[in-house]
Structure formats: C-alpha cells, structure tokens
Amino acid sequence: MNFSRRYPLNVPGKFYINDQCTDCDLCRESAPDNITRDDRIGHSYVYKQPENEEEIALVQEGVEGCPTGGVGEDGDRFDWTSEPIMDWNEHMQRWDHKVRFDLEVPVVSYEEILAEDRAAMRKWRTENTPSLWRRLFAKIKK
Numbered sequence: 001m002n003f004s005r006r007y008p009l010n011v012p013g014k015f016y017i018n019d020q021c022t023d024c025d026l027c028r029e030s031a032p033d034n035i036t037r038d039d040r041i042g043h044s045y046v047y048k049q050p051e052n053e054e055e056i057a058l059v060q061e062g063v064e065g066c067p068t069g070g071v072g073e074d075g076d077r078f079d080w081t082s083e084p085i086m087d088w089n090e091h092m093q094r095w096d097h098k099v100r101f102d103l104e105v106p107v108v109s110y111e112e113i114l115a116e117d118r119a120a121m122r123k124w125r126t127e128n129t130p131s132l133w134r135r136l137f138a139k140i141k142k
C-alpha cells in the first residue's frame with residue numbers, strides 16, 4: 001500500500017489505479033461502471049468502488065489483466081470510510097489539480113499534508129498513552 005502512488009482522482013476504497021497506467025483502455029472496457037478515463041492527460045481512475053459481486057469480478061479482471069500492473073487492490077486492511085483516509089484523498093485530489101493543471105483551488109502541499117498527519121499522530125499518542133508517572137501512580141494507589 002502506498003497512498004502516494006494512487007492516481008489522485010480515485011475515490012477512496014480498496015481498488016485504485018496507480019501511476020503506471022499507460023491508457024490502454026483494457027480496465028475501462030472490462031469495468032465501465034467503475035473505472036473511467038481522465039481525458040485531460042489520458043489516465044484511468046476508479047470513479048466508483050464496485051458494490052456487488054459482478055462489479056468486483058469485472059474490476060478484478062483489470063487487476064489481473066493490466067499490462068503494466070496499473071490496477072491495484074488493497075483488500076480490507078483499511079477502514080475506507082474513516083476520516084483520515086477520506087481527508088487524504090481529498091487533499092490528494094486538490095493537490096493533483098493544482099500541480100497538474102494549475103487550477104485555482106485551495107491547496108496544501110504534500111509536505112504540509114505529511115506534517116499534519118505527523119502532528120495528528122503525535123496528538124493521538126499523547127492522548128491515548130498514559131504517562132509513565134500516571135501508570136506508576138495508579139500502581140501505588142492499588
């Protein structure tokens with residue numbers, strides 16, 4: 001799993017197109033209800049995650065058949081509806097639009113996103129890890 005290799009227009013979810021797409025059309029033909037083309041630069045992306053067995057099988061065909069290994073699948077290791085992941089995708093889409101097309105959209109840089117993530121992780125650790133002193137104090141009280 002490497003978020004930075006996902007083409008930024010992919011919707012959050014386990015299937016995605018990475019940066020190896022050469023625009024051959026195979027995956028779009030096999031799964032037109034889930035994968036489409038970014039006409040601006042000729043690159044596929046997942047615009048809707050598959051929602052039933054039939055759609056999953058068709059997208060899976062792309063995973064197996066893509067000549068460049070451009071269709072990826074991350075399984076169920078992540079909660080794709082969770083806020084950090086949704087935020088990440090939104091950041092990446094805005095970043096992509098700014099960098100590739102110089103559109104006037106509010107954007108933060110990749111480094112800022114990483115810094116935000118690191119700060120959030122530090123905050124989470126601080127809030128969820130009781131300090132050594134607190135743990136010692138709890139032991140003494142027992």
Ligand code: SF4
Pocket residue numbers: 017020021022023024025026027028044062065066067068069070071
């Ligand atoms: S099959 Fe692979 S190379 Fe062809 S369009 Fe899809 S992602 Fe791109």
